[in-house]
Amino acid sequence: MDYKVTSNSVEYTHEIGKQLGRCLQGGDVIALIGDLGAGKTAFAQGVGEGLGVASPMASPTFTLIHEYKGQRDGTEIRLIHMDLYRLRHPEEAEVIGIADTFTEDAVCIIEWPEIAEDYLPDDRLTVGILGSGEMTREIVFQSKDSGWEKRLDFLSGEAE
Numbered sequence: 001m002d003y004k005v006t007s008n009s010v011e012y013t014h015e016i017g018k019q020l021g022r023c024l025q026g027g028d029v030i031a032l033i034g035d036l037g038a039g040k041t042a043f044a045q046g047v048g049e050g051l052g053v054a055s056p057m058a059s060p061t062f063t064l065i066h067e068y069k070g071q072r073d074g075t076e077i078r079l080i081h082m083d084l085y086r087l088r089h090p091e092e093a094e095v096i097g098i099a100d101t102f103t104e105d106a107v108c109i110i111e112w113p114e115i116a117e118d119y120l121p122d123d124r125l126t127v128g129i130l131g132s133g134e135m136t137r138e139i140v141f142q143s144k145d146s147g148w149e150k151r152l153d154f155l156s157g158e159a160e
């Protein structure tokens with residue numbers, strides 16, 4: 001599975017995140033890859049909006065983990081937003097309790113997930129944002145889990 005969407009603005013990147021957020025459910029793990037300034041946090045904020053998070057979402061660069069309350073079909077769902085940029089060793093991901101965040105009552109979205117790759121579930125969705133600065137972004141969706149293909153149907157209208 002490999003979906004690609006082109007984004008020409010931060011608003012559109014946010015919108016794609018929002019559409020993804022609308023189809024997420026507890027237990028989903030999203031690995032968000034891209035350079036500094038690619039738009040990972042903008043995308044994650046869109047996911048939060050799609051999940052009904054009401055409080056403002058700031059970048060967790062210094063705090064590593066932020067947790068929010070969202071809604072899915074009238075039931076409360078937690079959104080856990082992580083940024084592992086500051087980690088230097090994979091073991092640090094274990095120390096901060098990364099595996100404990102992958103539970104059925106939470107959606108987890110992780111910026112700079114590479115260092116924790118060994119701890120991430122195989123059925124995660126990887127979203128790569130290519131480009132930075134004033135460049136157009138390519139947003140690429142990939143997963144080993146074929147279930148995502150159907151769930152990402154909404155993108156077929158967006159992809160070229």
Ligand SMILES: Nc1ncnc2c1ncn2[C@@H]1O[C@H](COP(=O)(O)OP(=O)(O)O)[C@@H](O)[C@H]1O
Nearest residue numbers: 007008009010013036037038039040041042137
């Ligand atoms: N198409 C685009 N998509 C996302 N962000 C964009 C785009 N074009 C310009 N930007 C800008 O790039 C920056 C992305 O910042 P941020 O979301 O914090 O990135 P990251 O979390 O990947 O470091 C913002 O200042 C945003 O306005």
Ligand SMILES: [Mg+2]
Nearest residue numbers: 040041059111
């Ligand atoms: Mg960020």
